[in-house]
Amino acid sequence: VRPTSEVLFCEHYSNIIHSYRDLPKLYNQWANVVRWEKTTRPFLRTLEFLWQEGHTAHATDEDAMEETIKMLNVYAAVCEEILAIPVVKGQKTEKEKFAGAKATFTIESLMHDGKALQSGTSHHFGTGFAEAFNIQYTDKEGKLQYVHxxxxxxxxxxxxxxIMVHGDDRGLVIPPKAAPTQVMIVPIAQHKEGVLDFAYDLKTSLGKVARVDIDASDKKPGWKFNEYEMKGIPVRLEVGPKDIENKQVVLVRRDTLEKVFVPLDQLETKLVELLDEIQTNLYNKALNHREERTSVALTLSELKESLEAKPGFIKAMWCGELACEEKIKEDTGATSRCIPFEQEQVSDKCVCCGKDADKIVYWAKAY
Known part of the structure; x- marks a missing residue:
């Protein structure tokens, strides 16, 4: 029962790091973490959660920064390429960064209701923890140095x-690359001779190109259709006596519920294409939603009006003063989500105080 592992790893590093030859140290662990949460929310904010966390020690500041950004990019790739969730990459403000960090970097995503979600973070600690725990190594010149x-x-x-980015009124929608089962075969009139055998043969042949399962239970087909739509299976494959006779099957997309009749001799090729198409469509749909819910504000009143009229990301210039950041939160309920790596100049004045500003910040109400 513990919070995050910085103290644990610092204690460990202080015992095992002595020379530059011991570096870098790269640790990854899967662990359960306990946090005191006043209000819990399923998945998003629970008293106990499972996570993957990494802890590394390096000889130089440059090496540590390279690792920090590399891992942020890994998280962004998982979100965008596997989960079809577009993210904004950037740096947290001093107020929002991890306690004790030199810099915190984040990927921020936008949910269906216009609220932001911090989806992954990567922290550059510099030598702060090393100095507190006396984690030193002897460099090539024989001098003692603190690790980064x-x-x-x-x-x-x-x-x-x-769930929130892709789900709809029918239930889950899971991107194909993330789905444990990409295709669910539902035999129609399976009591008739040859139908189940044919369906199982399909499962075997399609298993070469996709993750396939079959529901041969005695539930009615309509029940099965609803069940797998609710579970978010990307593609449902229907096959019955007439389909076998016509040498075809029916593919039903979960994202659009569109039905496609596919000849058996084209099935493997078409299925692979369809899964790729669904993956791309889900990402583009989420990206379009984010763009539609992203506004620009030049004044505090505009920022407040945008949040009320169209909740989402608000891009606004910031002078860098903590007082302005706190006033924006107090007046609007929005927090700074990140200073994006991809900067743009929508104004040269701070959205709050009107002083000179050269950094644009994404603001939003967040989970």
Whole structure:
């Protein structure tokens, strides 16, 4: 029962790191973490959660920074390429960064209701923890130096993000690359001779190109259709006596519920294409939603009006003063989500105080 592992790893590093030859140290662990949460929320904010966390120690500041950004990019790739969730990459403000970090970097995603979700973070600690725990090594010149550390984490809250970004009134929608089962075969009139055998043969042949399962239970087909739509299976394959006779099957997409009749001799090729198409469609749909819910504000009143009229990301310039950041939160309920790596100049004045500003910040109400 513990919070994050910085103290644990610092204690460990202080015992095992002595020379530059011992570096870098790269640790990854899967662990359950306990946090005191006043209000819990399934997936997003629970008293206990499973996560993957990394802790590393390096000889130089440059090496530590390279590791920090590399892992942020890994998390972004998982979100965008596997989960079809577009993210904004950037740096947290001093107020929002991890306690004790030199810099915190984040990927921020936007949920269906216009609220933001911090989906993964990567921290550059510099030598702060090393100095506190006396983690030193002897460099090539024989001089004692402090190590430069990082940590990074990705949690089960990303499941909540997947549910909220892609889900609809029928239930889950799971991107094909993330789906444990990509295709569910539902035999129609399976009591008739040859139908189940044919369906199982399909499962075997399609198993070469996709993750396939079959529901041969005695439930009615309509029940099965609803069940697998609710569970978010990307593609449902229907096959019955007439389909076998016509040498075809029916593929039903979960994302659009569109039915496609596919000849058996084209099935493997068409299925692979369809799964790729669904993956791309889900990402583009989420990206379009984010763009539609992203506004620009030049004044505090505009920022407040945008949040009320169209909740989402608000891009606004910031002078860098903590007082302005706190006033924006107090007046609107929005927090700074990140200073994006991809900067743009929508104004040269701070959205709050009107002073000179050269950094754009993404603001939003968040989970």
């Amino acid at each position: 550390q990082t940590s990074w984490g990705f949690t089960t809250r990303i499941i909540g993000a997947l």
